[in-house]
Amino acid sequence: MSEVLTKTSFTIPVGPIHPAVHEPVRLDLTIDGEEILDVDIIAGQVHRGIEWLGMNRNNAIQSIYLAERICGICSASHPFSFVQACERAANIEVPKRAEYIRTIVAEIERIHSHLLWAGVAAHEIGFDSVFYLVWRVREEIMDLTEYITGHRNTKAMYMIGGVRRDIVEEQFPRIRQSLDYYRSIFCQLKTVFLDDRTIKLRTRNVGILTKENALKYSVAGPTVRASGVPKDVRQDQAYGAYADLDIKAITPDIVTGTVVGDVYDRIIVRLLEVKQSIDIIDRCLEDMPAGEITSEPKLVKLLSTLKKAEGEGVGRCEAPRGECFHYVRMNAGEETLANWKVRAPTYANLMPIPSMLKGGQIADVPISFASIDPCISCTNRAIVVDISNGRKFSLENEDLHKLSIMKTRRLEENLVS
């Protein structure tokens, strides 16, 4: 590399704290003027040891809620994959109605996530008006999530063997009302994102990921679809209610006729997926079978079944950002999981980043990086929680409490003096 790097090149660290990356990750850019010569990704700033906790401390049911907190946005995809993996490991059946409810919640999350992304993308290219307006539009789906699950984001709907709450007939009109709202504004969204001159100027031919590279790096989700690979777990492998619906993976050539693999194509894919999700929810509401919502409503009994279970299972689902994968192995007699491995979509999507950024400009970094919709918290999960080399990584609860009291005292003294 040293031959390439002349004196004029220097390194810019983007992150771990930088407006372009909304979660802690570091991209080291070697630049010459405005041109990017080399990119290095340094991850690992938000490790919380979630898999380790599932393997050492929590029982399987507790781990569902931990899985939900792997990511702030994919709070449906991770438990969805996790409960599938557990059900396969422990051979638990899922009622059909539960599959439909799971699907509806997962699709609501997709609409929410894609709209959130659209706002962030607009902000990254300095188009704050679109950012604010899209996020205002997003409020409707947040309200709907709250209406169905009781919380705007942390849904807590999934349970091994089914779901925790039913979606009943009386709730359908409210759901349809939200869907109609998004149908009515979809054309506007499409005009804003696909026809606006400046957006096109900033996203066309920027951050190109070729089909070849996408396949080489096993990229997932809208990122790989925008490069022209019709890969979508909802279409490819049977899970949830998607197995009953004819899902077709969305690629950008549906709109433009060609595949470039740039940021603009990723916008197209995400935008059309919002429409697709609306249709999926509509179908699920129509076709929802009657019946139980869980195969084992008594948690104590379920827990003892899980404790006796021996086996392994994989759970896969298409999260808004791509394939979310959980692998679980259970040993009989152990309350905790014997093994738990999570692969969030960004884990795979980070790898092609250097090839997307190289040769581009610094100005393209935020939007190119944002265009894979990176979720760093998802990617970094498993690690030690606390002390190493005799140095504490984090403070004990009690310590924090003490510090907090001390600060209050200090402030009080200042006030008096």
Add this chain to the structure above:
Amino acid sequence: MNLLSPEEIVESFKSSLGKDLVDSTIYRQEIASKANLFTSISIVVNREAFRDAINHICKLQEDPHFIVISSSDRGDNVELIYHMSIYYGLHLKEISLLLTVMLPKTDLRIPTITDILPGTIFAERETQEMMGVEVTGIPDNRRLFLPDDFPAGVYPWRNDEAGLKPEMTRVLPGRQGMKHE
């Protein structure tokens, strides 16, 4: 692309790997109202035939989708599972593959497959730092998630003496400690 049934895939592994194929299982599950099948195949191979197995998967589909490596401590052995999927892009035809390799703890080495599937680099780096499995020929030997000042020779996913030391973890009041103390 010539789509093989799960049984045919197992057969093709048998004929390609011979006695290096230790075990194979096919898992099927009926999903939702139309009872479409979720299919996954678990293949266990010897380490010597590991790269051949990967090459064989690449013959089934040119660019198999690599997902992740999961690894677990099984007493005297370390089990690595390479999770992959083939036949994606077609409606409900995808098959999940679990390619398992057992490594004895006396010789924790596995050849890299980044030359065949470049997308495995993160997973290999992670396996190396978390499980203490040496990936031979890996192009990027740095740590992925662990900080640089993390002590060498400690591998968080191991359950034996190379795993986390009890003093490195914190037990919240009212909670049990590490399972394998």
Add this chain to the structure above:
Amino acid sequence: MLADTLLNVIVLIAGPVIIAFLGAIFGLLYLGVDRKLVAHMQGRIGPPIVQPFRDVDKLMVKESIIPDSAIAWLFKATPILCLVGSISLLLYIPLFGQNAMLTGFGDAIVVMYLLTIPSLALVVAGFSSSSPYATVGAQREMVMMMSYEFPLAMSIVVIAWRIGLVTNLNPFMLSTMAAYPIWGLVGPLGIVGLLILVFSMLIVTPGELGKIPFDVAEAETELAGGLLVEYSGRNLALFYISNAIKSFAVVSLVVAIFFPYNLSPILGITATVPAVILDVLFFLLKVFVIMFICVIVVRAAVARFKIDQASKFYLLIMSAVSLVGFVFILLDVII
């Protein structure tokens, strides 16, 4: 005689101070209006109009951190240089419907040179803070300065040349431009040319002020604040004020060149006090209208350009546009 000199000295000292204060107050006020209006366009409530004053107030009491690797004296000097540059700009531009304070001591060419001083100070500030973000920001600021200079100079020179055809006074003097409003001198073709020049001047303004879509030097999401990333506390406050003053000055310059009209002669008000009040209000309205068109609306309606896109836009497209404007005015003269 002595009293006169003394008075002159007092005026010379007090005048700039007063003008600087007025410039800062109105600059910050317009910034607050800008933020409020943009917020409403974006569906937000936005901060109160006096927010910029509070920002300055807060920055003044904050710690000014100087990075270890920065060139300290330069790092501290540039905010003052920037402020001085912006204030001296104000002294040469007719404000509030009155003549400029230093009328007769400098013309539009001086103003054009003075315009580059705050930008240059920013560039030096960026380089002296020795942060990679600031360095890239400084490079971008330099490119921007070179890019918008031609269309800006073109508009001013063409108008001065046209005025020069009808008077013996120095046409570059802003007072001459006020005495001979350009719109009255030209025929239909010239009006078209002038409209084109106004347009190019309005497009240059956001670039000159570093506002979206031309805020490449500060580009928050790319360079984390760019040029000023290392500045804090009082030093940042000085840059903040100079930016507000410069915005006010640049828009006033557009007003002085293209719309030097006063309301009082038209309405026939001759009494000094009402006339001045009326002119001041009318001037503030003109400034608001220009700012609304070229800063507020633009900022809400477009995304940020990349540096090469912004530079090409000014160097090629806007230069061509201003040349077309010139050709129209030339044809108007010939025919």
